[in-house]
Every structure is written in C-alpha cells, then in structure tokens.
Amino acid sequence: MSIIEKAVDKLRSDDSSIKKKDQQQVEISNDSQCIKMGEHAAYQESQDTLPSSSVEKAELQQSEVPLQPSALNQPEGRTKAEPEVPREPDLEIMALQIQGVLTADSQRTRHAEEMRMIKRPILQNAFGKKHKPSEYSNLLMVTSAIAGEGKTFTSLNLALSIAAEMDRTVLIVDADLAKPGMSRLLKVSDKPGLTNYLRDEQKDIGKLLLRTDIPKLTVLPAGPRHAHSTELLASNHMKQLFHELATRYSDRIVLFDSPPLLVTSEACVLASLIGQIALVVESGKTPQHLVKDALAQLSSTDNVSLILNKCKKGFLSTQMGSYGYGYGYGYGSESDQQ
Ligand SMILES: Nc1ncnc2c1ncn2[C@@H]1O[C@H](COP(=O)(O)OP(=O)(O)OP(=O)(O)O)[C@@H](O)[C@H]1O
Ligand SMILES: [Mg+2]
Structure with a gap:
C-alpha cells in the first residue's frame, strides 16, 4: 500500500x-x-x-x-400521586352569614357576654365537681313551652359559645324531627341524620356527623321526616344513642335542639332521658301559665335552667340591637319566672 x-x-x-x-x-x-x-x-x-x-x-x-x-410525611401505602389532603368541613356555618349568630368578631359584644352567662352554669352542671356521669349531665336539651320562642337560634349561639371554650367540644343534634329548624337554618335538610340512625339505615352514628368550619363543633342533622317520630325518639335505639353520646367523649356537650313541650309529645320523651334542660321563654310574649305548665312537665328533672329570650332593649340592661337574653338558673324562685 x-x-x-x-x-x-x-x-x-x-x-x-x-x-x-x-x-x-x-x-x-x-x-x-x-x-x-x-x-x-x-x-x-x-x-x-x-x-x-x-x-x-x-x-x-x-x-x-x-x-x-x-x-x-406520606402515610404508609400512600403514593406520591395521591397526596394527603386535609378533610374539608362538610358545613361552613360562618359562610351562611346567619343574622344574629356569634362570630369571631362578636366575642366582645354584649350578645357574647350574655351567652357566657348562660353557658357557665350549664358547663358547671355538666363537668363541675357535683356532676354524676351516670346522669348524662353533658346532654343538654333546649326546649320551650310553645313554638317560635327562639330554641334554634339560642341553641346555635350557645353551641358556638361553648365551642369557643379551650377544652370543650360541642355536638348539635337537630332533635326536632317534625319541624327540623336547625337543619333548615344550616342548610343541611337534605342530609341523612338522626332518623336514619333511629331507623337502622345507618348503624354508625359517626358517619352522620357533619364537620363544620368551627373546629370543635359538629352537627347531626334531623334526617328525612318520619311519621312516627315520637316512637323513634322513645325507642331503645335512642336510649343507646344517648348512652353513646354521653359517654364517648368526656369533654363534649351534646346540645339537642328540641320541639316545644306543650305542643308535641316528642319533647317530653326526650326530657325524660336527658341530663340538663334549658327552657327558652320569649320575653313579653309567652303567658306565665304556659311557662308553669311547661315546668310541670319537667318535674322529674333536677337540672332545669330558664333562658329569657328576646328581651326588649333596656330590659336587663341589654344594649345589643332590639333583642337580648336574660337567664335564670333553676326554677324554684319567683324571680326566675315571668
Ligand atoms: N334573641 C333573638 N334575637 C333576635 N332574633 C331572634 C332571637 N331569638 C329568636 N329570634 C328569631 O325568632 C325567630 C324564631 O326563632 P327560632 O326559630 O329559633 O324559634 P324556635 O323556638 O326554634 O321555633 P320552632 O318552635 O318553630 O322550632 C327566628 O326568626 C329567629 O331568628
Ligand atoms: Mg326550632
């Protein structure tokens, strides 16, 4: 080459x-x-x-x-494609902007102060030294003699006030099965609730509880209407539920927004099972004899408080809007009655 x-x-x-x-x-x-x-x-x-x-x-x-x-921090078995998302509340109470309902901004108002005065004896009864767990004193029924005295409105504000306590949680139960005002007010009338549990359609009560935007407040809606609501409330199932709710969490108040005592038979059934009762009385409207009749229906229960609602401005030195609350604790003295 x-x-x-x-x-x-x-x-x-x-x-x-x-x-x-x-x-x-x-x-x-x-x-x-x-x-x-x-x-x-x-x-x-x-x-x-x-x-x-x-x-x-x-x-x-x-x-x-x-x-x-x-x-x-992925929990075991969870992949990157499936990140853990904190559960959203089922119900945003504050977004509903219900008039007259306590908010974070209203904690220093007269309204909030009145609620504090109402809740103190209730919490004392429920968790104070003298309370007996066997009496279910952490179960509170809010009722009235007749319709429209402010049970639902008071229940919600009281629940919000208790939820603001450092070490307390609250469950609101809409126990007015015939006229479920709380479910309507909170826009959860279409959700399953108490009747589904009492009819055995949902055995796990936890699955019916709605988490709210208030961290320590949960809600059990009434559920669909039922023709025999008195019988449902008087059932053994209800007794078991009372036991479960009263004993499951030692720091919890369970607040039952209930029907009026003199108009329905359901309220008397509930009253016979419950530890504490708050009787809402509409100021200047409910006749005294009806308040006395209602109290007579509750004679088997020791822990009864009176809440005087819709007091006119000036009455009891109330400065908020045109309405306010007064309160009475126990009903032995004349001054507690109208
Ligand atoms: N303290 C208050 N200040 C202003 N408005 C009030 C007060 N209490 C109740 N109300 C209003 O009075 C009306 C009746 O109240 P609410 O629905 O709470 O009564 P209720 O006793 O639950 O009635 P029902 O027996 O029909 O269930 C509602 O419009 C409510 O907003
Ligand atoms: Mg109501």
Whole structure:
C-alpha cells in the first residue's frame, strides 16, 4: 500500500469514530429528553445545559425536583400521586352569614357576654365537681313551652359559645324531627341524620356527623321526616344513642335542639332521658301559665335552667340591637319566672 493509500485509510477510520461519538451524544440527549417529558418538566428551561453523563443526570434529578416536606410525611401505602389532603368541613356555618349568630368578631359584644352567662352554669352542671356521669349531665336539651320562642337560634349561639371554650367540644343534634329548624337554618335538610340512625339505615352514628368550619363543633342533622317520630325518639335505639353520646367523649356537650313541650309529645320523651334542660321563654310574649305548665312537665328533672329570650332593649340592661337574653338558673324562685 502506498503512503497516499495508507493516509486515505486512516482518514476513513477517524471519520467513522467521530460518527460513533456523535451518535452516542444524540442517544444521551434523547434519553435526557425522556426524563424531562416523563417526570421533570422543570428541566424544560435548562435543556441547553443537560449533562451527557448519567451520573450528572442523576445529580440533576435530585437537585431540580426537591422533595416536599409533605412527601416525606406520606402515610404508609400512600403514593406520591395521591397526596394527603386535609378533610374539608362538610358545613361552613360562618359562610351562611346567619343574622344574629356569634362570630369571631362578636366575642366582645354584649350578645357574647350574655351567652357566657348562660353557658357557665350549664358547663358547671355538666363537668363541675357535683356532676354524676351516670346522669348524662353533658346532654343538654333546649326546649320551650310553645313554638317560635327562639330554641334554634339560642341553641346555635350557645353551641358556638361553648365551642369557643379551650377544652370543650360541642355536638348539635337537630332533635326536632317534625319541624327540623336547625337543619333548615344550616342548610343541611337534605342530609341523612338522626332518623336514619333511629331507623337502622345507618348503624354508625359517626358517619352522620357533619364537620363544620368551627373546629370543635359538629352537627347531626334531623334526617328525612318520619311519621312516627315520637316512637323513634322513645325507642331503645335512642336510649343507646344517648348512652353513646354521653359517654364517648368526656369533654363534649351534646346540645339537642328540641320541639316545644306543650305542643308535641316528642319533647317530653326526650326530657325524660336527658341530663340538663334549658327552657327558652320569649320575653313579653309567652303567658306565665304556659311557662308553669311547661315546668310541670319537667318535674322529674333536677337540672332545669330558664333562658329569657328576646328581651326588649333596656330590659336587663341589654344594649345589643332590639333583642337580648336574660337567664335564670333553676326554677324554684319567683324571680326566675315571668
Ligand atoms: N334573641 C333573638 N334575637 C333576635 N332574633 C331572634 C332571637 N331569638 C329568636 N329570634 C328569631 O325568632 C325567630 C324564631 O326563632 P327560632 O326559630 O329559633 O324559634 P324556635 O323556638 O326554634 O321555633 P320552632 O318552635 O318553630 O322550632 C327566628 O326568626 C329567629 O331568628
Ligand atoms: Mg326550632
């Protein structure tokens, strides 16, 4: 072979090794692109600096896709594609903007102060030194002699006030099965509730409780109407539920928004099972003899408080709006009655 032929041969072999090198770089580059498209879209802007060695590539993957703290705390069995999301409340009470309902801003108002005065003896009865757990004194029934005296309105405000306590939780039960005002007020009339449990359609009461935007307040709606609500409330099932609700959480007040005593038979059935009763009396409207009749229906229960509702401005030195509350504790003295 001549010198010229040898030189041509060498040039050919150099050319083919350059081609091989180019091919290799394209392959690496394509490989990087796959990573980018599949998992790390953040690489897209830095394509120009993509490394050619796989070690560098691995380093880049780690630095460009930092692990989130939440990813480190994934519960067992949970994958990255299924991050843990805190459960949203089932019911946003504050967003409903119900007129006259306590809010975080109204904690210093006369209205809030009146609620504090009402709740103190109730909490004392429920958790004070003299309370007996066997008497279910953490179960509170809010009732009245006749309809429309303010049971539902008072129940909600009282529940919000108790939920503001550091170490108390509250469950509101809409126990007015014939006229479920609380469920209507909170816009949960269409949700399953107490009747579903009492009819054995839902055995786990926990599945019927609605979490609210107030961290320590839950709600059990009334559920669908039922023709035999008195019988449902008088059933053994209800007695079991009372026991379960009274004993499950030692720091919880369960507040039953109930029907009026003199108009329905359900209220008397509930009163016979419950530990504490708050009787709402509409100021200047409910005749005294009806209040006395209602109290007579409750003679088997020791813990009865009176709440004088819708007091006119000036009455009991109330300064909020045109209405307010007064309260009475026990009903032995004349001053507690109208
Ligand atoms: N203290 C108050 N200040 C202003 N409005 C009030 C007060 N108490 C009750 N109300 C209003 O009076 C009306 C009747 O109140 P609510 O529905 O609470 O009565 P109720 O006793 O639950 O009635 P029912 O027997 O029909 O269930 C509602 O419009 C409510 O907003
Ligand atoms: Mg009501």
